Amino acid sequence: MSRTPARHDLTRRTMLGRSVALLAGMAAGGGVISVARGARAAASDVTFQLGWIMSNGQIGEVAARSLGYFEAEGINLKFAPGGPNVDGVAVVAAGSAQAGNLSSSPSLMLARAGGLPVKCFAVGYQEHPFTYFSLPKKPIRTPQDMVGKKIGTQGTARILLRALLAKHKIKESDVHVVVMGSDMAPLLTGQVDAVTGWLTNASALKPLGPERVDMRLWDAGIQLYANLYYATDDTLQKHGDVLAAFTRAAAKGWAYTQQNPEKAVDLLVKAYPNLDRDAEMEAIKPVLGFSFTKTTAAKGWGTMEPGVWEQQIHVYDELQQFKGPAPKVTDVMTDAILKMTVAARPKIGA
Template structure:
């Protein structure tokens, strides 16, 4: 399992009010004139952020009058901290970590959109011993990162099951136990780990927690309430350029990853075939008939209800769709 996926799973249990941590050395500011605008990503550069890379490469931010300073994440970067220290105007976060900071620590943050309509977290198993729905987990061994155990318990409860029905063991972010038959399934990212399994000569099957009782967003677009009030025009410009980049990226998900091998993806330790797999797998999780980044009221309500079942007392007031409404006007 790649580090990017591991970091997402770890972030759910992180605190964010201690302030921003140090920036990684790599910063990809667009050259030229324009309003400075810093964006904090949630992890190191990989296909998860392809739409923003396409928008940078093709000059979409410059077209909107922005000089984008794109800041990769990393193991020591907490995106919410970048916002709270005014080092970024917008950040990509997990909705769990952001709304935990808002409800439990008073962070003045608000969700203005979402990259993933459906979180890519799911249950992964081998095709030769498939687990295709929650009920198939009965009597099986499931490896789960400790910080995500509550989410799994919520998913099981939504399907009339409990931890008495499944043996849950810690997950070390490595598919080797699954390949060796030591576990029956693991909680992982369906956009990436199946590629790793394929490299070992096996096929994987999976299902999303989102589709089975835990419907949350992922890579939520988060800003401070002050930024939302004072930089609306800049945020709209960023949203327009970023949406344009994602739309172009998904015209052919195989096209751009090879073009980024020596730039955005350089040094991330991943094969370009892996990035292509990732980019293709994430397309149905990001696209929406209402437009990329959209958040339907019903989906927000379902997300809030799901977060409540893992102890995060969120509300629909922590989401603001006014910029999306302006974007679509």
């Protein structure tokens, strides 16, 4: 099973009030951000809070845990699943989890701007998989092809369409937006001319057939990160060594996955039998394609560029998505953990 964009709030704006309230409540109750030490001095219990339910986005970590890579780094790793009723950012911010995973970078930017002390320390997907899908009879290959068309997208992803149209100087009134869920059926029945989703969601895309037309948001000029790793400022400052150990093990797990994709899928499905092996085998190629690029070949798995963050902040600021001042790049990301693990993160390309 792969991430379903309809359930992944790419803005998380509606969640910030609840997040801040939860954080305040836990702080009042004496919640402390800490890393639990095991009986052995070298061992640390680390809870990794997922942004959604377990999926192929965590295949590298699942492989690393199954193969003992985390244990070798002195990490006792526990996955904490997310879901529609779990605000993972607030959980991490309150100290109930030492690190977290987010589907999309805007979620972290908006959380930070909303007062949550969280920061990204590594990026799993170098390019966001969010894509506009159409059919050959009415292809949408460029943003200009959207003019006069019906574009079906999730309510939380509508801001991405606005950003795309603004970048290409297309009037919003020239495009008919249809707010819908993640079902691809409206495209097949002709109710819309395009639908949106993640390229890693192989099972959802299967009904569209091999001839479908893809226009990736990244290729169209709105460049976001996905599959983010983040922690609080406090954890980064006081337990950077533990986060570095976590990153080394995760990087090794992703390298194993890149070199042994079928075996990694088997480990994922063995650990989580509810996942469909055939669907995961279809998805593994795009998953690895987003995880390993020219950038990772040069700078190693998990790397990120301040310039990409700066562009994202600018886009969201221009669309007035921040309630207060826009966050600075240094507010939303740090390369401290990447520097600590530079020798351990594999330099593998696409």
